[in-house]
Amino acid sequence: MTIVFDIVLIATSLLMIVLVLLHKGKGGGLSDLFGGGVSSSLGGSTVVEKNLDRLTIGTAIIWLASVIGLGLLLKA
Numbered sequence: 001m002t003i004v005f006d007i008v009l010i011a012t013s014l015l016m017i018v019l020v021l022l023h024k025g026k027g028g029g030l031s032d033l034f035g036g037g038v039s040s041s042l043g044g045s046t047v048v049e050k051n052l053d054r055l056t057i058g059t060a061i062i063w064l065a066s067v068i069g070l071g072l073l074l075k076a
Contacts, residue, residue, distance in 0.1 A: 005070040012063040019056040024049060 002070065002073050005066050005073065008066040009063065009070060012059055012066060015059050016056070016063060019052065019059060022052060023056070
C-alpha cells in the first residue's frame with residue numbers, strides 16, 4: 001500500500017512543479033525593483049488561467065491526501 005502512496009506522491013509532486021511554472025507571473029519580486037514586471041491584472045482573468053488554478057488546487061489536494069495517508073501508514 002505504501003508503494004501506491006509513493007507513486008501518487010511522486011506523480012503529483014512533479015505535476016505540481018509543472019503547473020506552478022505554467023502560471024503567469026504576478027510581479028512583486030526582485031524584477032519589480034529594476035523596473036520589470038509591471039502588471040495591471042491582479043488575478044487570472046482568462047478561462048485558461050482559471051482552469052489552471054482549478055487543476056493546481058485539485059492536484060494540491062491529492063498531494064496533501066497522499067502525504068497524510070503515507071504518514072499514517074508509516075506511523076502504524
